[in-house]
Amino acid sequence: MIEKSLNIENNIDIFMEIIKGFPSTMMDDYQMNVTQILVHAGRWYGEQEIVSRRSDGTIFRYNYAEALKRVKRMASSLKSLGIKVGDRVGVLEWNTHRFYELYFSIPAIGAVMVELNPRLHPLQLAKIINHSNINVLILNENFISLIESILNNIKVRKYIIITDSNQLPSTKLERIYNYEDLLNKGDVEYNIPMFDERTACYAAYTTGTTGDPKGIYYSHRSIVLNTLVISRNLTVDDTFMQLVPMFHVNGWLGFMAATLVGAKLVFPGRYTINDPEPLVSLLINEKVTVTAGVPEIFSAILNYLMKMDKKPIFTNTRILIGGSEPPLSLVIGLMGFGFQVGQGYGATETTPSVAGSVLKPKVKEKYTDKELVDLLRKQGIPTFGVDIKVVDPITGNEVPHDGKTVGEIWVRGFWVASSYYNDPRTVESFVGDGVERWWKTGDLAVVDELGYIKIVDRIKDVIKSGGEWISTIDLENYLMTHPAVSEATVIGVPHPKWGERPLAFVILRPEFEGKVNKEDLLKHLGQRFAKWQLPDDIIFVKEIPKTSVGKFDKKVLREKYRDYFSKTK
Amino acid sequence: MIEKSLNIENNIDIFMEIIKGFPSTMMDDYQMNVTQILVHAGRWYGEQEIVSRRSDGTIFRYNYAEALKRVKRMASSLKSLGIKVGDRVGVLEWNTHRFYELYFSIPAIGAVMVELNPRLHPLQLAKIINHSNINVLILNENFISLIESILNNIKVRKYIIITDSNQLPSTKLERIYNYEDLLNKGDVEYNIPMFDERTACYAAYTTGTTGDPKGIYYSHRSIVLNTLVISRNLTVDDTFMQLVPMFHVNGWLGFMAATLVGAKLVFPGRYTINDPEPLVSLLINEKVTVTAGVPEIFSAILNYLMKMDKKPIFTNTRILIGGSEPPLSLVIGLMGFGFQVGQGYGATETTPSVAGSVLKPKVKEKYTDKELVDLLRKQGIPTFGVDIKVVDPITGNEVPHDGKTVGEIWVRGFWVASSYYNDPRTVESFVGDGVERWWKTGDLAVVDELGYIKIVDRIKDVIKSGGEWISTIDLENYLMTHPAVSEATVIGVPHPKWGERPLAFVILRPEFEGKVNKEDLLKHLGQRFAKWQLPDDIIFVKEIPKTSVGKFDKKVLREKYRDYFSKTK
Known part of the structure; x- marks a missing residue:
């Protein structure tokens, strides 16, 4: 019986070992x-039914x-x-x-x-x-x-x-x-x-x-433990549609949790973001009550719904958005069609569940509707089963839960990885040993007084200008609230004077091309951001490179524009 | 890598061993x-708030x-x-x-x-x-x-x-x-x-x-695994009142599941079944949304509510009844006050969860309201995490799921015991080895086509008369539907001709004393049961002995009346 960690007197946080106590009489080997x-x-x-859409559009049921x-x-x-x-x-x-x-x-x-x-x-x-x-x-x-x-x-x-x-x-x-x-x-x-x-x-x-x-x-x-926790969001009365590609982090285990509770399952088969019609048909015809996916697929569905002559209403359908923070306009747009929208935060290294939107009684009491929608878009409250700390990446000390101090999210728990398979890069991403081992997510976040976690940036995307953080996500989101902007992304580019400065890329909606310029957008941003926080330049493009899972591929942009400010200034 | 059980060709169900496969890269030692x-x-x-009622009736909050x-x-x-x-x-x-x-x-x-x-x-x-x-x-x-x-x-x-x-x-x-x-x-x-x-x-x-x-x-x-599964019934918006005595099978883990989801907790302190007033006050004042307990405590609460001048309504409150099957009148009475009623089945040996009432879409489609209420009172569908088989107690083979064939419930799983602590009686209640070890519940049940389990009796309470089973629970329940009957219990008593015969004990409501006799009650039972299923005698008593947890103590009755039929017939 080893009790190394039980030094109460001086409370030294030393390496923790697993202590064997008195054995139970339970079937613990099951x-x-x-x-x-x-x-x-x-x-x-x-x-209970499983529905699967074939390539030819017909439906298989068993x-x-x-x-x-x-x-x-x-x-x-x-x-x-x-x-x-x-x-x-x-x-x-x-x-x-x-x-x-x-x-x-x-x-x-x-x-x-x-x-x-x-x-x-x-x-x-x-x-x-x-x-x-x-x-x-x-x-x-x-x-x-x-x-x-x-x-x-x-x-x-x-x-x-x-x-x-x-x-x-x-x-x-x-x-x-x-x-x-x-x-x-x-x-x-x-x-x-x-x-x-x-x-x-x-x-x-x-x-x-x-x-x-x-x-x-x-x-x-x-897998079983994470599925059990996810299954808390489903009952036998639900119909779950598996939108998340099943090759992507275990399909976020939605279909697995639906199985655990015996809910009806819907598999949409082959679909593309360019043609959401089959998805909308399944949502309506199969009476889907729960689904989950990345913001991009729901943006496509929302755009499709907005163009429909007879607009359907989905008051019995819950949507979990994950992968990246959903834009405010998307959340509000989906809510307009009756959807209940929530947000989940996870990663390949975490099976995927880490945190999700929970509207605590306290916030429902105090917050305005607008504040509640903002809260839904935060990464939210940690899921039971994962242990989170938000730490100063240099010292490793936890940051205060003040809603201001930025730290990196570190995670451990029942369904968190302890290494990459056969990969020397494990040492870059994991720290500590035994049960004190943590995965460093690379996400920078603040935690507020009620425990809500909000990611402000990725460590490698982050812009540190003159000793101050600038959140590219905040800039992107606010750019996208401008009616002329279809897509926007912001990267940090090396700068001779300030270390790094933000550079924005914008796709305009066709009807605004030539009518809106850089100054208009900077003026728009100026309503929300300090002058030093504004991008040094905005480049209008026809396309923003994306990764295979549909996220903006900032590393391609960073590579291409690495000398942008050193050349121009 | 041992694969003893993988004999596909002749499918022999031999002793199963745990096979070690390719190791994961997860934190499985957490x-x-x-x-x-x-x-x-x-x-x-x-x-989130915890409320605890002190002995003097005042409330402590933290x-x-x-x-x-x-x-x-x-x-x-x-x-x-x-x-x-x-x-x-x-x-x-x-x-x-x-x-x-x-x-x-x-x-x-x-x-x-x-x-x-x-x-x-x-x-x-x-x-x-x-x-x-x-x-x-x-x-x-x-x-x-x-x-x-x-x-x-x-x-x-x-x-x-x-x-x-x-x-x-x-x-x-x-x-x-x-x-x-x-x-x-x-x-x-x-x-x-x-x-x-x-x-x-x-x-x-x-x-x-x-x-x-x-x-x-x-x-x-x-405990953690069973709590996780129970927590599927709770959210942070709930207020859970811990009615089940916390010394009784981990208090059924209700307070533990409430903690896992961050729900408000209410502890009623000292209370007795004779004075449910404090419980009703807490239900109303603390806006309790979920609670659980044995039928007897809810009978007391129901009786109290029926006497109130201004009747409260509890449409936001769910009740889980366990310990024994709730009488139909209790379920309907509670529903009349707006409560949503469910039923759970468990035991000390199972931490406690084994099964519970689940209204599947299929039954909601097909069943009448009356049939749905009956379904709620069944032991229900097994909980994920426990593996149940209903077997012929002699051969050990599973009985068909036909709603008729009676078998004993055997259980194994993550939170099922594998032995009693330091107790030679372990051999009487457990069979098999390793992961093929099962706890024999002693409960006799049928399973219907949709998987619903219904206990028909305890093995040691069961009445086998002339080679046929008689369900004492069914007799008791139907006796209690007679307006004159306050409490009723039925035991099996040795009988020279038929092996065992049922003997009933009845407490009449005061206003019916002297007005209702044995023949009246047998006539009532005759509406539902075959002649051979009727009790050979009904004894009117003032009190029925109960165990420390409030169940009818049939073993006391069986002991006292063991010669009843051999003497009288």
Whole structure:
């Protein structure tokens, strides 16, 4: 019994060890396994519906009992293909019921499902396939040419093709199997074994960071615990639509939480941000009550809704927005259609849940409606299960909860990573040892008196000018409130006198082109920001580069404009 | 990598082992500790209120931030008293904020809090104190004489007295401390260490079974996981009143789940079923939105409400009834006052959650209002985290989900016991090994096509007459629908011809005494039951013996009337 940390007298915060106490009489060796979630739904909510939109727009319907049977069949077939405990199986698929099934059938044999992002550059995809040692790849027929283009760069042994047709397409890929054929050969009586909850079940790679993607291997334990907490937002009466790409941080586990409570599930299949019609149809026809996604997809949906002749109303539908802070105009626009809007904060390293919008009784008492909407857009209150501290990045000391002092968000907890897989860059992002290990998010934030966290910037995006912080997010958001502005982003650019200065990029709405100039926008910003906080220049562009997940790619801009101020001034 | 259970070909259900797979990169060593729940609330919901009713009827108010500080102080003081990791600390207290604090301060030093039931016979209490090796006992001053009466039977070294006054009462107890004095001397900077999640934090003893009480030692892990699942029923907007005695199966963890979500908490202090006025006052004045308890306490509240001149309405209040199946009249009566009523099924061995009422969309579509109310009274759908099978008690095979075939409920899962502490009777109640270990509940149930579980009887209460089951619960419930019947219970009594026959005990409402006889009640029952299912006799009594937790004590009746039919027939 080690009690190193129990030095009460001088309260030294030394390295904490786990203390073994008197043993319980509980079944503490009963392990958390992700497959239990579908087994529970299949057994006790078997009749509840799962809806999946095919590529041709038709709808496939089945239920949890049938999904469980298909998962058991597929698991036994994957095993008979020679996939062993610990093997990595890659998946490239749209948001369909088959991707859903793979979330269970692959872990059901102790293998690890690697979530592959088809929007990555093919060579980046090849790097992930090699780094994670994928030797079986399951892919939608739509991605065959993508994989054919990197065939010489990867060493995949077997391919399983997902297609709605009876025939496999012709392809250069060898040793290919048809998903449905394979599944049908499987054993519906497959007995899912219990795996140590520390076993990896999924892997995802971070995008949008400098250099190659970094891999996170999620455990059964971390997935089950995070799902349990997310399931607090759902009931059996809900219909959940899985908008978040399922290759992106476990699809934020929305479909998993819906399964845990036996809610109806809707998979929209293949969709693009340029054509939100199928999504709006599903929202209406399937009576969706909950969905989640990035601001960009809801902006597209909102724009579509605004153009509809007969405007639908969605008072029974909750929306969780994550990935980045939703613009005020988006939140208000969605609320205008009856949606209840909330915000969640997370990351690939955190499975994803870290914090979310919670309207405490205290703020409902005191705040105006406008202040409440602002609060909804903050990162919010930490989720139980993650431990957050906002620290001075230099000293590591916690900043006061005063709503002003900026610090970096550090996170640890049940579903927080402790390292990147096989990656020396782990040392840059994680500090401490054992249970005192923290992931440094790189997000800079303030915490107010009631515990609300608000991100003010990313460490590497942040602008420090003359010793003062400038928030690029605040500048961007306020630029976007100008009626002429369609999109805006702000970066920090090296400056000979001030260290760094803000530089803005703006896409004007077509009808304002030539009618609004730099001075107009600076005047607009001047209503909110001090003179020293204003961008030194505003560049009007037709397009702002984006990452594969739709965020502004500031590192491309920073690279391109690194000498902008040294040249011009 | 052991894969014993993966024998797909012949699907033999052999002993299952836990398989170690590819390790994750997550913080899987971050342990679940109950103290994290209050630390989270104190840190992020610090301003939310805790209300505690004192013995004199006045109200004490503070909040989570202050509660956390007091818990840290008390933990450091308990440690300085010499209490070590693994020590057992007994608690005898009403439902107050101080009992609440002890739920955290005792585990915060790695000790085990033993929940003591003051309604037990003093010698049973002494047996528990000795069996669990309690050497520090924390008790309300109201229980001093109870402990003085067994001083020669126990070996407690130190006593901590809970009192609202400044002075300790005079007592024969030695080495006594005042709770508040001790707390005030503590260190508010006490650093709560992390304990292995398999460490015991609480212990409770089963009552109502034959022989001495049997001990269950709950782990941090089991409490946190069950709390997480229960917290799905609560939000920060709720006000939860802790009606369930906190010495009874962890108070069903309602206050713990309320803490996890930062809801307002109300502790009613000392109350009795004979005087529900304080409870009704708190329900109204504190705007309680959720509470839970046994049918008997809600019957008392309902009777009180029915007598009020100006009838209050509780459309914002949810009630969870557990412990035993609520009578139909109670559920309908409470609904008449606007309460939303649900039912939960659990046991001391299961922390407590096993199943609960869930109204699935399918039943809301198809069922009449009356059928829905009946459904609410069933044990319901299993909770995620427990694995249930209803088996033939002889063969151990699962019975079909046909709503007819009776089997015994077997349970395993994250918060299910695997043994009784230091008790040879473990072998009678648990079967199997490792993760295939099951607790045999002794409850007989049917499962319908939609997965709803309905208990038809306890194995030892069950009546098997001429090879057919007779449900004593059904008989009791239908007896109680007769307007003349105040209370009713039915037991099985040995019978020379039929094996066992039902015998009923009835308390008539005063106004019907002498006006209703046995034939009237048998005629009433005859409307619902076959002739062979009717009780062979009905005995009118003034009182039915009850256990310390308010259930009918059938074992006393069975003992007293064991020869009733052999003598009379």
